[in-house]
Amino acid sequence: MMKKDDCIFCKIANGEIPSKTLYEDEDFRVILDLGPATKGHALILPKDHAANLLELSEDTASKVLGVAKNLASKMQEKLHFDGFNLVQNNGEVAGQTVMHFHLHLIPRFKDDGQKIGWVPGNPTEEELEAIRNQIVE
Ligand code: 5GP
Ligand code: ZN
Numbered sequence: 001m002m003k004k005d006d007c008i009f010c011k012i013a014n015g016e017i018p019s020k021t022l023y024e025d026e027d028f029r030v031i032l033d034l035g036p037a038t039k040g041h042a043l044i045l046p047k048d049h050a051a052n053l054l055e056l057s058e059d060t061a062s063k064v065l066g067v068a069k070n071l072a073s074k075m076q077e078k079l080h081f082d083g084f085n086l087v088q089n090n091g092e093v094a095g096q097t098v099m100h101f102h103l104h105l106i107p108r109f110k111d112d113g114q115k116i117g118w119v120p121g122n123p124t125e126e127e128l129e130a131i132r133n134q135i136v137e
Helices: 008-013 057-080 125-137
Strands: 021-024 028-032 042-046 083-087 105-106
Touching: 008 028, 008 042, 021 057, 028 057, 042 057, 057 083, 057 105
Parallel strands: none
Antiparallel strands: 021 028, 028 042, 042 105, 083 105
């Protein structure tokens, strides 16, 4: 396994630091977040170190959503949530605090008091066209 020496999520993912593990396979460990937004807030950690989504291998990237889907399915059955958010922060500016890729699965319950979101903008048609061109051209 590719580990980074001073990375706490490497140590957790590979079992060197104990955690409340919900699921483990060859590539991933899924744990409970120590500062949960809601009951059951989980983190899907690849065992190999990658700082963020851009550093993740194609293989791991292609598997991670399947792990999330299975976990959500199990949590729906056991926790009876009303919905859930998948959140994945890349970079400090985006709110990433631990620089080892992780996908949050946040169960949502009616009136749980949490809010995950952004302030919507109101671009003109020309502004949308300009950003489209910048991205695709
Ligand atoms: P980020 O803001 O980087 O997307 O999320 C980092 C998450 O990791 C936070 O929700 C935080 O509560 C959680 N966290 C930080 N350190 C630890 C730890 O040592 N163990 C566990 N289980 N969660 C942690
Ligand atoms: Zn790491």
